[in-house]
């Protein structure tokens with residue numbers, strides 16, 4: 001997604017652009033190869049991501065409208081379950097108001113009245129971002145690459161090799177290689193990117209039951225629980241998607257097998273029994289294993305390589321990067337033409353110990 005949007009945006013700005021990918025577009029090993037990704041502007045005090053998500057939502061929907069693919073954004077709304085005195089929620093409310101983003105604050109009683117299929121504890125309320133929702137991830141990346149080629153971009157299913165000193169300085173090389181960045185640039189990135197295995201299950205909804213489909217159920221996040229759970233309604237009839245946002249064990253994106261481990265279904269079923277009791281015995285109808293490519297705190301890396309004038313790095317999506325593709329591309333295009341750089345995206349700001357702060 002990072003590479004696709006950067007290539008497309010640069011091409012639209014009139015550059016000659018070649019997009020390389022050894023495995024093809026949005027393949028099964030890529031972090032962007034999943035069915036769906038959340039787009040929401042709730043980011044606690046990290047307002048920079050609220051603004052980027054807001055901008056990206058406009059650019060995604062404009063892109064889908066212009067290319068006649070409106071179904072790739074499903075405006076389900078995003079429901080973020082909140083606790084009383086929840087610092088993240090309080091800061092989110094301020095940031096959303098500041099950015100004039102449409103949201104509703106649901107009291108615990110209102111949450112239960114509107115969403116009786118969610119068995120939330122009596123003290124839990126929610127922030128509902130009405131215009132947020134789900135991006136149909138794999139198809140969305142394919143759409144961006146198709147448009148990139150249609151407007152004259154070149155796409156090659158080949159690996160871009162690590163930079164050589166003698167490469168002509170007129171070429172700019174942008175390595176938007178997500179989880180592969182650490183392998184390509186081990187000297188600067190292998191200790192600054194933490195790849196974690198993330199497992200996802202899709203549960204079959206009961207026959208004829210619309211409670212788990214949009215509009216009755218939005219995308220939701222339940223980060224107050226120990227497992228930090230989130231999920232999607234039954235989009236494209238693929239099932240009710242459920243995942244934990246907590247970081248899993250280390251993973252190699254090339255060689256990892258993608259079978260979900262035995263304990264995951266059991267843990268998820270226990271969660272369903274508590275929070276979505278009508279799905280407690282729903283069958284697993286599909287499963288995915290993907291990886292987060294985390295930076296120390298969750299901030300992206302979008303910076304020049306310290307040893308090469310013409311080499312740029314873009315990655316570190318950290319489990320929340322997908323939605324931001326269009327804004328990241330706009331940002332990088334601006335920096336390449338002399339715009340100011342954001343300190344939080346610098347390589348120098350990245351630590352070698354994981355301590356996540358961005359949610």
Ligand SMILES: Cc1cc2nc3c(=O)[nH]c(=O)nc-3n(C[C@H](O)[C@H](O)[C@H](O)COP(=O)(O)OP(=O)(O)OC[C@H]3O[C@@H](n4cnc5c(N)ncnc54)[C@H](O)[C@@H]3O)c2cc1C
Pocket residue numbers: 001002003020021022023024026027029030031032033034036037038039158159160161176177178179180184198199200243290291292314315316317318319320321322323324
């Ligand atoms: C389970 C899961 C759930 C997530 N949920 C969300 C969400 O709800 N919302 C959200 O916003 N984000 C979410 N994310 C994060 C988001 O998906 C990632 O941040 C984003 O997809 C990263 O995109 P990327 O382009 O950097 O990486 P990738 O999609 O992995 O792409 C990197 C590409 O680089 C290519 N490559 C590797 N080596 C080379 C080379 N030498 N030359 C050329 N190309 C190369 C690879 O083949 C690959 O296609 C989630 C991630 C996961 C795993």
